[in-house]
Amino acid sequence: MKAERAHFFNFLKEKGLKLTQQRETILNAFLKTEKHVSVEDLYNIARRKDSTIGQATVFRTLKLLAEAEIASHVDIGDGIRRFEHRYNHKHHDHLICLKCHKVIEAVDESIEQRQEALCKKFSFQPVSHRLEIFGVCKKCSGKVKN
Amino acid sequence: MKAERAHFFNFLKEKGLKLTQQRETILNAFLKTEKHVSVEDLYNIARRKDSTIGQATVFRTLKLLAEAEIASHVDIGDGIRRFEHRYNHKHHDHLICLKCHKVIEAVDESIEQRQEALCKKFSFQPVSHRLEIFGVCKKCSGKVKN
DNA sequence: ATTGATATTGAAATTCAAAATCAAATTATA
DNA sequence: TATAATTTGATTTTGAATTTCAATATCAAT
Incomplete structure (x- = not known):
């Protein structure tokens, strides 16, 4: 800080x-x-x-x-x-809960690597990227309703 | 159609x-x-x-x-x-050119699989997701300027 | 084909976050 | 501290998304 x-x-x-x-x-x-x-x-x-x-x-x-x-x-x-x-924070993806709107930050090296490979395939020079997964978090999926 | x-x-x-x-x-x-x-x-x-x-x-x-x-x-x-x-179109990711704004649609099964695994790790039930990679496309990276 | 209940339309108005404006206040440098 | 330049905060403006509403069109049942 x-x-x-x-x-x-x-x-x-x-x-x-x-x-x-x-x-x-x-x-x-x-x-x-x-x-x-x-x-x-x-x-x-x-x-x-x-x-x-x-x-x-x-x-x-x-x-x-x-x-x-x-x-x-x-x-x-x-x-x-x-x-x-962002400062000194590694890139990460977001898992976003559609119910409670909590945001989980996650990193997966193999996804990152596959992305690089995908870009190479198209001769595309990546500058930045974002991956967002929308769904229901653990806490919310336990609830019976809403 | x-x-x-x-x-x-x-x-x-x-x-x-x-x-x-x-x-x-x-x-x-x-x-x-x-x-x-x-x-x-x-x-x-x-x-x-x-x-x-x-x-x-x-x-x-x-x-x-x-x-x-x-x-x-x-x-x-x-x-x-x-x-x-969307109808009968498979999910795909987007490679978006920052210069000419062209959008390339790409699919990578292993990225999809790794995403599933990532969600499991957090007991997160995925509903939808999006992956956008911003960068420079082949055509635009060939140009000397702009 | 006609009717009538209901949905739809297009112009215009509204909403709301993002961005710009501007006179007054603050800052950095000499 | 004087000065020139930047910054501030209240306010306005912008622009896409969305809603409103009276006029119009659709469709199932005659």
Whole structure:
């Protein structure tokens, strides 16, 4: 978490951008949560530290965090853009529960390898990828109804 | 294509819905194109057959086609919902070119199998999944610039 | 073919997240 | 601390998705 902060401060400096209280507050809030947050989610969290922070600033700071490769987008299929930690986090796939909306992060090396092979087959140079599996998690499949 | 039409007509009947000229025109237009179309794309295509058709009807008909499992959603990452053929089409992954936006459809059985295994590991019951690989296609990577 | 109950249509309005605007406030550098 | 540049937050705007509603079309039963 120290490293992310240093990385972000450096990123700002290199871009000629300024380190503001708001950006720091928002970064800290983002780093502290392990959830997949939307702009609004993080806005509500950050506001607890500084009630004057605006949605627009959260929106813009998340964009910067994505540029700085500290955050990345996640789409869990509900049309709302969410963000997750990226800095020093390995790529992973998502298992998304359709009932409780929990998101499980999973890695499978052999899937990754097969993807590479698939790309080679089409002479396609992969830049990024995403795998989302929608279904019912263990907890929810135990329940009788809903 | 005959089969899809029969399937859709049957779907409508079972739901107590009506077969209208517009729905038929839109279905035909959808079946004829092999592209990944947005509502607007299909609206423009369908309008060539019947200039009085409205966007809302195309929107609603595509929704019905998705319910009837004739169409399914594709998200190529630009925030616009597109649709592709689903009826009697096997599940496939997408290789999406970031430069020319071409979409390659690919299937890899071993990836599918590994996904199943991954779900088992988490006692997760998969319902659907999607794999999108973003990168540069063969054609575009040959070019010197852009 | 006609009827009548019900579904559908298209134009327009609404919704809602994402993005842009702008005057006032803040920051970094000299 | 003065200055130039960036940032902020309230607000507005955008644009795709979705809904509304009065007029129209469909279809099963006459």
